[in-house]
Amino acid sequence: MASLRDRRGEKLSRRILEDARRHEEMKKKAARDNIETLIASLPTVIGGDRTKTFRLPIRSLIEPRLVFGLKEVGAGGMAEGDAAGNEHMEEILNEVWRFSAQELLDLMLEDIEVPNPSEIYEGTKANRNKYRIRGVKKNGALFRLAKRETVKNKIARDRMLTKKGQTPPERYENSDRRFRYLKAIPDADEKAVVFLIMDISGSMHSSKQYIAKAFYFCLVEVLRRHYKDVEVVFICHDTVAAERTEEEFFKAGLAGGTAMSAGLEKALEIYNERYANREQSVYVWHATDGDNCSEDNNKLAGALMALCEITELIGICEIKPSSGLIADIPELRNLQKRFPHFVLTRISDKKEIRLALISFLNQRRGVAR
Amino acid sequence: MSDLHKLQYWLDRVEDLTREMGLTFYPQKFILCSKEKMLEKQVHHGGYYMYSHWSFGKQFTIDKILYEHKFFFLPYEMVVNTNPCEAFLLGENPLVYNILIAAHVYAHNDFFRHNKAFNETQPERIQRQIRRGCDLIDGHAEDHKIGPGKVVKLLDAAHAAMFTNCGQGPHVRRGTILDFIVENAQSLESWELDILRFIQTVSGHLMPQLRTKVMNEGWATFWHYQMLRKLEKEIRTKLSFDDYFQAYQLHLSVIRLGQEDITVLNPYRIGFATWSKIAETHGVPFAFNVRQSQTDHEFLLDHFNGQDFIYKWFVKPGYVDKILARSPRIKPWDVIPPNDRADRIADFTELVRKSVWGNGTPRFQLSVKYIDNKPALVIKHQFDGRLLNQNQIAGTLKLLNYLWRGKIILQTRKLHQGKAEPAEWKCFDGDKIIVS
Numbered sequence: 083m084a085s086l087r088d089r090r091g092e093k094l095s096r097r098i099l100e101d102a103r104r105h106e107e108m109k110k111k112a113a114r115d116n117i118e119t120l121i122a123s124l125p126t127v128i129g130g131d132r133t134k135t136f137r138l139p140i141r142s143l144i145e146p147r148l149v150f151g152l153k154e155v156g157a158g159g160m161a162e163g164d165a166a167g168n169e170h171m172e173e174i175l176n177e178v179w180r181f182s183a184q185e186l187l188d189l190m191l192e193d194i195e196v197p198n199p200s201e202i203y204e205g206t207k208a209n210r211n212k213y214r215i216r217g218v219k220k221n222g223a224l225f226r227l228a229k230r231e232t233v234k235n236k237i238a239r240d241r242m243l244t245k246k247g248q249t250p251p252e253r254y255e256n257s258d259r260r261f262r263y264l265k266a267i268p269d270a271d272e273k274a275v276v277f278l279i280m281d282i283s284g285s286m287h288s289s290k291q292y293i294a295k296a297f298y299f300c301l302v303e304v305l306r307r308h309y310k311d312v313e314v315v316f317i318c319h320d321t322v323a324a325e326r327t328e329e330e331f332f333k334a335g336l337a338g339g340t341a342m343s344a345g346l347e348k349a350l351e352i353y354n355e356r357y358a359n360r361e362q363s364v365y366v367w368h369a370t371d372g373d374n375c376s377e378d379n380n381k382l383a384g385a386l387m388a389l390c391e392i393t394e395l396i397g398i399c400e401i402k403p404s405s406g407l408i409a410d411i412p413e414l415r416n417l418q419k420r421f422p423h424f425v426l427t428r429i430s431d432k433k434e435i436r437l438a439l440i441s442f443l444n445q446r447r448g449v450a451r
Numbered sequence: 452m453s454d455l456h457k458l459q460y461w462l463d464r465v466e467d468l469t470r471e472m473g474l475t476f477y478p479q480k481f482i483l484c485s486k487e488k489m490l491e492k493q494v495h496h497g498g499y500y501m502y503s504h505w506s507f508g509k510q511f512t513i514d515k516i517l518y519e520h521k522f523f524f525l526p527y528e529m530v531v532n533t534n535p536c537e538a539f540l541l542g543e544n545p546l547v548y549n550i551l552i553a554a555h556v557y558a559h560n561d562f563f564r565h566n567k568a569f570n571e572t573q574p575e576r577i578q579r580q581i582r583r584g585c586d587l588i589d590g591h592a593e594d595h596k597i598g599p600g601k602v603v604k605l606l607d608a609a610h611a612a613m614f615t616n617c618g619q620g621p622h623v624r625r626g627t628i629l630d631f632i633v634e635n636a637q638s639l640e641s642w643e644l645d646i647l648r649f650i651q652t653v654s655g656h657l658m659p660q661l662r663t664k665v666m667n668e669g670w671a672t673f674w675h676y677q678m679l680r681k682l683e684k685e686i687r688t689k690l691s692f693d694d695y696f697q698a699y700q701l702h703l704s705v706i707r708l709g710q711e712d713i714t715v716l717n718p719y720r721i722g723f724a725t726w727s728k729i730a731e732t733h734g735v736p737f738a739f740n741v742r743q744s745q746t747d748h749e750f751l752l753d754h755f756n757g758q759d760f761i762y763k764w765f766v767k768p769g770y771v772d773k774i775l776a777r778s779p780r781i782k783p784w785d786v787i788p789p790n791d792r793a794d795r796i797a798d799f800t801e802l803v804r805k806s807v808w809g810n811g812t813p814r815f816q817l818s819v820k821y822i823d824n825k826p827a828l829v830i831k832h833q834f835d836g837r838l839l840n841q842n843q844i845a846g847t848l849k850l851l852n853y854l855w856r857g858k859i860i861l862q863t864r865k866l867h868q869g870k871a872e873p874a875e876w877k878c879f880d881g882d883k884i885i886v887s
Binding site: 083084085086087088089090091092093094095097098100101102103104105106108144145146147148149150151 | 455458459462463465466478479480481482483484485487488491494495501502503504505506507508509511512535542553607610611615811812813815830832837838839840841842843844845846847849850861
């Protein structure tokens with residue numbers, strides 16, 4: 083007689099869940115290992131669509147076997163083998179390897195401490211809001227004790243008592259105490275404006291632009307995580323600068339020579355025009371390949387100086403510099419000594435994007451180092 | 452009567468009938484499972500207790516996603532070759548499906564018990580052996596001298612070697628690269644050998660199922676069809692006509708020709724058609740002999756032939772084009788007049804024979820060659836017009852190198868200016884691969 087058992091209620095075994103989890107971990111690790119390549123090499127991501135997901139070429143998770151390939155060598159030459167035509171299924175399978183740009187960034191920044199803007203003021207963990215003393219009240223936390231008010235109260239009470247002919251006690255009483263209370267005002271950290279300046283001179287060919295764009299993408303993403311409201315101003319320059327829309331910016335072609343001051347001055351101009359009267363953090367990031375003409379250096383230092391005063395963080399990045407390193411310009415070196423939040427970096431390979439980003443963000447004003 | 456009682460009734464009924472028909476089998480256990488559990492069983496080679504390895508997790512994730520996208524249909528049943536034989540039924544199956552499936556399961560059970568390929572398997576002991584092996588693996592993974600990392604690496608490598616097709620030779624007992632390595636490798640530690648021997652047991656137990664896939668499934672399909680015909684009246688009276696119709700639909704979907712993007716022909720259909728033909732031409736007793744004495748290779752060679760047979764079952768205008776159009780020698784159906792189909796059928800037969808496991812995986816010959824007084828493993832690929840997947844060769848050799856701990860030479864072919872030229876892949880230590 084056939085035996086029949088009902089085990090419909092049985093759950094998945096711990097083994098398989100553990101295996102699935104381990105696989106997930108390996109997948110993430112594989113993604114981490116070539117994250118820069120992924121970010122830098124995907125124009126869709128660089129184009130700015132953050133919701134887009136894409137397939138990861140993860141090599142390590144293929145279990146290699148000695149099996150037949152797709153191609154068949156017949157008498158008449160090559161032909162697609164039997165295993166062709168599986169694209170649709172593969173498309174679905176890619177779901178397994180799909181990451182969104184957000185997830186990638188998470189992975190990218192996972193084990194590095196990028197200071198959160200809300201934590202950076204003088205190295206303390208302050209709230210996101212700034213507070214202003216609004217007045218005093220009778221109750222409150224002891225650390226907000228308003229000493230002056232409290233002493234005033236005590237003196238007034240003493241006087242009263244002496245008038246009545248009693249000797250006042252030395253002790254302060256609870257009724258003497260006054261406490262400050264605060265009112266939250268929206269912090270500048272709620273808002274940020276980022277000036278992305280890109281050199282589109284003739285020597286900034288596509289591989290350099292790629293790196294620059296990938297970096298921009300990451301930077302804006304990171305800032306978007308920490309600020310409620312991030313505005314991005316895109317500026318392209320060769321010898322003259324112009325503001326561009328995001329789309330134009332990422333599709334920018336190449337032109338003429340380089341005058342770095344043009345881009346920075348344009349940024350300053352836009353700042354004065356639109357943002358000077360508002361409270362916000364200002365970021366400036368300038369990517370170039372360093373071929374600045376030497377007459378421009380003084381102008382450049384001037385523009386930088388002005389920007390250093392207003393920004394939270396300002397960086398100039400040389401991408402695969404060919405000649406004339408900017409870091410060697412004496413004016414800039416002096417500037418760097420004066421303003422620690424002025425950063426000069428160099429990226430020569432897409433692998434360095436991550437490190438550059440981290441070192442850049444670590445230089446922010448007020449970060450405890 | 453509750454559903455389970457009804458099911459029990461029908462299972463017993465089917466068992467009696469299959470006995471009447473002449474099938475003999477191990478005692479049968481049926482177990483109802485949930486969908487997810489079925490996915491898990493699927494990953495674990497059909498429902499064995501299995502050790503822990505990330506590749507099972509990977510397969511599980513993939514299957515789950517494919518299932519959710521309706522790309523992968525859960526099997527209605529899974530049978531493992533154990534004694535007593537265990538069969539897992541999908542809990543959501545309608546009752547009438549289970550009648551059909553029970554017949555299917557009994558036929559599988561019969562096949563496991565009688566087919567010659569399964570002679571070497573030990574269905575009574577395998578469950579215990581696997582449990583012991585799992586404990587062994589867990590024990591080594593927890594051992595601080597060995598650790599999980601080494602064990603996983605060993606399993607990765609063993610997986611690459613366990614289902615390879617090497618044929619039997621003087622040095623090999625059962626015919627996988629793993630067998631050869633276990634018998635001839637010299638620098639494996641004893642704990643590694645223990646694990647590898649266990650994996651060998653698993654692969655030895657599972658290989659016969661790969662070797663007889665078409666026969667086995669065909670046999671089961673053939674008998675569930677007989678059962679369906681026999682029970683027609685009973686199902687129509689005790690259940691309803693609709694139920695009978697549903698069961699028949701299920702049978703049809705099992706032996707369907709395939710969808711447009713089919714890559715391998717449906718083994719159920721090939722097997723079913725061939726068994727039907729055998730039973731028609733030689734009678735059922737002869738079919739019982741065949742199920743005992745052949746494996747897929749001989750089975751298809753001997754019985755999968757006959758122009759009318761293949762034309763009737765497979766070569767139909769419109770359908771065949773989609774499969775055969777991938778071969779450059781064949782032009783679309785409209786161009787060729789229908790009476791000129793002889794070479795198409797030959798091609799088709801070839802395609803089917805290639806798609807069974809023994810021919811669908813490359814064959815290798817293994818030998819040991821001494822280079823600088825050290826044994827080197829020489830893997831010779833017997834080229835039959837199909838190239839190996841070039842992207843995976845280097846990776847596999849690295850894995851095999853981890854087991855062999857010595858030089859490995861793979862002799863195969865690669866594409867050079869449109870032709871397959873002899874080539875050698877040499878793996879001298881873990882990282883370097885030289886191609887010449």
